Amino acid sequence: MDGGGRSRKSAEERRLQIVQAAEKLFSRKGFHATTIEEIAWEAGVSKGLIYVYFEDKTDVLFLTLRFVLEIYEREIPTVLEGVHHPMERLETALRVYCSLVDSHRDATFLAYRSTMELPGDQRAAVKMAESKTTRILADCIEDCVRGGFMGPLNVEMLAYQCVLYCHGWALKYWAFRDKMTLEDYVSEGARLLIVPHQTSQAV
Secondary structure, rough: OHHHHHHHHHHHHHHHHHHHHHHHHHHOOOOOOHHHHHHHHHHHHOOOHHHHHHHOHHHHHHHHHHHHHHOOOOHHHHHHHOOHHHHHHHHHHHHHHHHHHOHHHHHHHHHHHHHOOOHHHHHHHHHHHHHHHHHHHHHHHHHHHOOOOOOOOOOOHHHHHHHHHHHHHOOHHHOOOOOOOOOHHHHHHHHHHHHHHOHHHOO
């Protein structure tokens, strides 16, 4: 039993190695210009091993994008568990999301650049995974409105504006990195996206 556990862990670690290597290469060179051989070399594994875990290069791209989206879906709620005030939860969600995007800037850029390379069913799965993260933000916004801390608004539209703002840290990192810190960026996002909707009760 212990041996099986170690084997599963080893397989997960190898899959993660491959995904991280693919994320780096796809973002730097593009999907079409990157070969399976290059991914194998970058990951420090054999080409044959990649085909143990992935059907083809498109499958590598799909699982690379899913891997990062699942991190967002898992980590944001984990941090929110100890936060109770609706406004603080929303600001915390924005901060954590931006921080996770910062940790996976290549993957965020890759999602915008290469999602259309996926077949329809995989594109739909990626969109569904992203929608789950957007729903977390929407729930936070709805709680703020319900509690009277924010005025009536289009919850879905504001949630997507928050998502785009978080992604913007990666997409325009070249423009922001010499002008502000990540914390500055998050604070500016709260000022632009959250503060205008606050009621006097939230102050």
